[in-house]
Amino acid sequence: MPAVNVEDILSLPKILVEPNSGEQFASRPVELVTSAPSGLEGEGFPVRRAFAGVPMSALDPFVHMDQMGEVNYAPGEPKGTPWHPHRGFETVTYIIDGIFIHQDSNGGGGRITNGDTQWMTAGGGILHIETPPEELVVSGGLFHGIQLWVNLPSSLKMAPARYQDIRADSVKLLASSDGGALVRVIAGDIGGHSGPGITHTPITMAHVSVQKGAQVKIPWNKDFNSLIYVLEGEGDIGSTNVAVKTGNLGVFGEGDFLEFKANAKQNGPLETLEVLLLGGAPIREPVVAYGPFVMNTREEIQKAFSDFEAGRLGTIPAGAIGT
Ligand code: MN
Numbered sequence: 001m002p003a004v005n006v007e008d009i010l011s012l013p014k015i016l017v018e019p020n021s022g023e024q025f026a027s028r029p030v031e032l033v034t035s036a037p038s039g040l041e042g043e044g045f046p047v048r049r050a051f052a053g054v055p056m057s058a059l060d061p062f063v064h065m066d067q068m069g070e071v072n073y074a075p076g077e078p079k080g081t082p083w084h085p086h087r088g089f090e091t092v093t094y095i096i097d098g099i100f101i102h103q104d105s106n107g108g109g110g111r112i113t114n115g116d117t118q119w120m121t122a123g124g125g126i127l128h129i130e131t132p133p134e135e136l137v138v139s140g141g142l143f144h145g146i147q148l149w150v151n152l153p154s155s156l157k158m159a160p161a162r163y164q165d166i167r168a169d170s171v172k173l174l175a176s177s178d179g180g181a182l183v184r185v186i187a188g189d190i191g192g193h194s195g196p197g198i199t200h201t202p203i204t205m206a207h208v209s210v211q212k213g214a215q216v217k218i219p220w221n222k223d224f225n226s227l228i229y230v231l232e233g234e235g236d237i238g239s240t241n242v243a244v245k246t247g248n249l250g251v252f253g254e255g256d257f258l259e260f261k262a263n264a265k266q267n268g269p270l271e272t273l274e275v276l277l278l279g280g281a282p283i284r285e286p287v288v289a290y291g292p293f294v295m296n297t298r299e300e301i302q303k304a305f306s307d308f309e310a311g312r313l314g315t316i317p318a319g320a321i322g323t
Helices: 134-139 298-309
Strands: 030-035 038-041 045-049 062-073 084-086 089-097 099-104 109-113 117-121 126-131 141-151 162-166 172-175 181-187 203-211 215-219 226-232 234-237 242-245 248-252 257-262 272-280 288-290 293-295
Touching (some): 030 242, 062 089, 089 109, 089 181, 089 203, 109 117, 109 162, 181 215, 203 215, 203 257, 226 242, 226 257, 234 272, 257 272, 288 298
Antiparallel strands (some): 030 248, 062 141, 089 117, 099 109, 117 162, 172 181, 181 203, 203 272, 215 257, 226 248, 226 272, 234 242, 234 257, 288 293
């Protein structure tokens, strides 16, 4: 699991979880644990649907998340998506292993690999394609990543499209209090340390690698919801030690910090528990998500389809990849 790593975790700033004197400081309780079903996305790459079975109210402001892979492709096997539209939200694509090429109708695009994140605000409309590069199709190889959909409030659903490239070396690296875990802050803030990603809707997103047997406490914005997704490994979450493993999503209730542990014995190929932490300020508006569009009403979904058919969400650039 390349993502971005360090030689010496103890050289990093440490995350402090002590409360100011006299304050209440509560561990967020575990409210729900679900298990992500497997499916196929785009031209047929394997995904886990991380949010399946979780009520939209617990996910808000997040809408959808796929864990892409982990898959070890044979030569000729790597797959992507064809050109397709989006409206009404932002997509965040975090590549842990392998390479994805991205191109969009707004002039954005690039190559994302090993710990890079691509942040695309679809806003009022965009067309894009995500595909493995030709040399990866030829060679095959490891592919593993995340695609997360972050909702936009009604006031920003038709905002101009925007594209951010977040290179692996700009991710904020932190250590848990005893150095047992490496915390990569991709967006938002943990313990006063900010990551590089900028969203219209305030969120925190971090990828944490926990050494086997280690325990982690992370302070969490009181106004944000709180989700933990197990990319790989076995452990437990919350003060009541609810067991989790690869593909499980945990929803935390209200409180000041999260806690989780990696089992002393890991059954997979890694010596670590790999988790993604997500939180954001709930938007609390009606959500009507259909296909590639996330709007507030059915009428707006129908309008998105008719606008797409009329070419109002953008046009595929001349000479684009995949054409
Ligand atoms: Mn897409």
